[in-house]
Amino acid sequence: AQSVAQPEDQVNVAEGNPLTVKCTYSVSGNPYLFWYVQYPNRGLQFLLKYITGDNLVKGSYGFEAEFNKSQTSFHLKKPSALVSDSALYFCAVREWNTGNQFYFGTGTSLTVIP
Amino acid sequence: DAGVIQSPRHEVTEMGQEVTLRCKPISGHNSLFWYRQTMMRGLELLIYFNNNVPIDDSGMPEDRFSAKMPNASFSTLKIQPSEPRDSAVYFCASRFRGGSNTGELFFGEGSRLTVL
Numbered sequence: 001a002q003s004v005a006q007p008e009d010q011v012n013v014a015e016g017n018p019l020t021v022k023c024t025y026s027v028s029g030n031p032y033l034f035w036y037v038q039y040p041n042r043g044l045q046f047l048l049k050y051i052t053g054d055n056l057v058k059g060s061y062g063f064e065a066e067f068n069k070s071q072t073s074f075h076l077k078k079p080s081a082l083v084s085d086s087a088l089y090f091c092a093v094r095e096w097n098t099g100n101q102f103y104f105g106t107g108t109s110l111t112v113i114p
Numbered sequence: 115d116a117g118v119i120q121s122p123r124h125e126v127t128e129m130g131q132e133v134t135l136r137c138k139p140i141s142g143h144n145s146l147f148w149y150r151q152t153m154m155r156g157l158e159l160l161i162y163f164n165n166n167v168p169i170d171d172s173g174m175p176e177d178r179f180s181a182k183m184p185n186a187s188f189s190t191l192k193i194q195p196s197e198p199r200d201s202a203v204y205f206c207a208s209r210f211r212g213g214s215n216t217g218e219l220f221f222g223e224g225s226r227l228t229v230l
Contacts, residue, residue: 034218043118043205043221044157051216090157092219100145100164100211102219106156 002027004093006105013081014113021076021108023091033074034092034102035065044090050074061085081112116140118222120206126228132194135225138187139208147219148181148191149205157205163189164211175200196229203227 003026013019025031032051036044048059055067065076076089091105119138127133139146147162161171166183174181178197183189193200203226207219 032216036219036221041224041226043223044207044219046218046220049216049218051214096215100162100209101159101170102147104157 002093002095002101002103004091004103004105006089006091006108008108009106010109010111012111012113015083016080019078019081019085019110019112021089021091021110023074023076023105024072025074025091025093026072027093027095030096031074032094032096033065033067034094035059035063035074035076036090036092036104037061038088038090038107040087047076047089083112083114086110086112118206118208118220120204120222120225122225123223124226124228126230127196128230129197130195131229132192133196133200133227133229135191135204135206135227137189137191137206137222139189139206140220141187143208143210143220144186145209145211146183146189147207147209148189149207149221150202151205151224152202160191160204193227196227198229201227201229 005024034049035047038044050057050067058064088107090107092102094102121136148160150158160173161181163183181191203224205224207221209217209219
């Protein structure tokens with residue numbers, strides 16, 4: 001069965017420091033992996049995705065994520081955090097060959113401290 | 115381009131009333147999803163459609179919930195009768211399923227439902 005784990009409910013980081021939001025996944029086949037961001041009272045916005053190819057994926061707002069097949073991880077990173085990055089972040093996985101369903105993690109609340 | 119459009123953005127109703135949430139997917143998208151988000155349970159998939167046909171409704175909590183997609187540009191999620199535990203934010207999302215099938219989901223802004 002497909003699943004996603006976001007082990008940290010809350011991540012705090014100082015402005016200007018690098019940030020990492022962790023995600024591990026479980027699928028029986030090849031994964032498609034996604035990161036979304038949700039600001040208060042808004043819908044989820046797509047940040048980036050890994051489909052195939054280069055393990056380092058670059059996305060919106062300076063975010064990037066690294067696919068690690070051996071560790072079944074897809075951690076979200078940014079070299080220098082901004083206060084405006086404070087939001088709820090969701091990781092999602094879809095198995096490439098099983099239709100249409102996306103499996104979301106429980107979300108990680110990121111707070112960037114000025 | 116317009117994104118996924120949901121209405122109403124906010125709904126406050128009393129227990130026992132019927133609630134209808136509406137969604138217009140992005141033009142050209144052929145898959146539509148309804149999710150529910152609460153603090154306790156996070157983001158839950160309720161039902162999804164491919165080409166207007168319901169494919170998986172196993173997430174629909176009970177018979178009080180129903181969803182329809184009469185055409186490619188409109189879907190409704192109905193709760194009848196509503197209960198306080200239905201209070202949540204309901205999201206509609208759409209995507210294009212085809213070709214390499216690598217497309218992401220696009221979410222609407224959500225409908226915040228409060229049942230008193």
